[in-house]
Structures are given as structure tokens and as C-alpha cells.
Amino acid sequence: MIGDFERLAAETDMESFISKYVRPEEFILQCKACPNYGKLWSCPPYDFDVMGFWKRYKKLKLVAYKIISDDNGEKMRLSMEAARKRLDGELEREETQLPGGLRLAAGCCGLCPSCSRPEGKPCRHPDMMRYSMESLGADVVNSLKELLGLELQWMSKDRIPEYMVLAGGMLTP
Numbered sequence: 001m002i003g004d005f006e007r008l009a010a011e012t013d014m015e016s017f018i019s020k021y022v023r024p025e026e027f028i029l030q031c032k033a034c035p036n037y038g039k040l041w042s043c044p045p046y047d048f049d050v051m052g053f054w055k056r057y058k059k060l061k062l063v064a065y066k067i068i069s070d071d072n073g074e075k076m077r078l079s080m081e082a083a084r085k086r087l088d089g090e091l092e093r094e095e096t097q098l099p100g101g102l103r104l105a106a107g108c109c110g111l112c113p114s115c116s117r118p119e120g121k122p123c124r125h126p127d128m129m130r131y132s133m134e135s136l137g138a139d140v141v142n143s144l145k146e147l148l149g150l151e152l153q154w155m156s157k158d159r160i161p162e163y164m165v166l167a168g169g170m171l172t173p
């Protein structure tokens with residue numbers, strides 16, 4: 001446990017991860033229902049081969065933070081923000097020490113106040129922008145459950161779950 005966060009991690013080989021969890025043609029349907037679809041360079045549709053992207057790497061380290069919930073919605077939101085910064089920071093540091101490694105972000109890119117994609121302009125920070133696992137067609141729900149023993153819970157308008165989860169990863173060549 002780190003403060004209010006519990007950290008879980010597991011490493012898996014890429015061939016096994018792809019065969020069990022990577023299905024871009026299925027998960028793009030969920031992306032299409034999201035307002036960020038086609039609006040951020042970190043989100044689909046992509047102009048590259050997503051399966052080919054995964055296959056460039058040999059291993060994936062999956063890292064998740066389990067954030068214990070608070071009945072106070074505003075406190076929960078702040079805890080999630082703090083956890084996301086911490087997880088991204090952890091993975092950024094690891095990435096700088098791993099030649100050829102690539103971080104998978106916990107969620108979509110928020111580096112700029114507004115993304116350049118709707119203006120038809122290239123990404124302003126392609127060296128810093130990172131993709132999330134879900135945007136690359138990975139089954140986050142089942143990979144967290146089977147590799148980390150972590151069941152996701154969902155927020156509804158009248159219920160705050162017992163915990164929330166943020167997930168990222170590190171791809172190793």
C-alpha cells in the first residue's frame with residue numbers, strides 16, 4: 001500500500017498477452033462511443049497498424065493502482081488525479097532507464113489544453129504523448145482480473161465503488 005493507493009504489477013510475454021487480450025476490432029466500438037474518438041492523437045482511429053505496434057515488443061509490465069474509495073466524490077476525484085500523476089511519473093522514470101521501452105499511459109493524453117488533432121495539425125509533443133492500453137485495443141478488464149487479480153468496479157450516479165483502478169504499463173523490446 002502506498003498512501004491511499006495499493007500498487008499491483010505483473011509482467012507477461014507479448015505473444016501470450018496479444019493472444020489473450022488484444023482485440024482492436026472489438027474495442028474500437030467502445031472508443032467510437034467516446035467523445036474523444038478522433039479528437040485526440042492519443043485515441044483511435046490510428047493511421048498505423050495497431051497489432052504491428054504491439055508486436056514490436058517482447059514483454060509488457062502491467063501496473064495498476066487501486067485507490068481506496070471515499071464517500072466524498074470530490075475527495076475521490078482528487079485522489080484519482082494524484083494517483084494518475086504518481087503512476088505516470090513512476091512509468092516515465094522507468095521508461096528513461098529502459099532502452100527501447102515505451103510507457104502505456106493511464107488514460108488519454110492531457111498534455112495540451114486542447115489537442116491539435118481537430119485542427120488537422122500534427123501532435124505538438126509526439127516525443128511525450130503516450131497511448132493507453134485500451135486505446136490500442138487491449139482488454140483491460142480481463143487482463144487486470146487474470147494477471148493482477150483485480151476486479152474493476154464501476155461508478156454510478158448514486159453509488160461510489162469501494163475502490164477505483166488506474167492502469168498503465170511498460171513495453172519492453
Ligand code: SF4
Nearest residue numbers: 041109112115123124
Ligand atoms: S500532446 Fe497535445 S497535441 Fe499531442 S496528443 Fe497530447 S493533447 Fe494532443
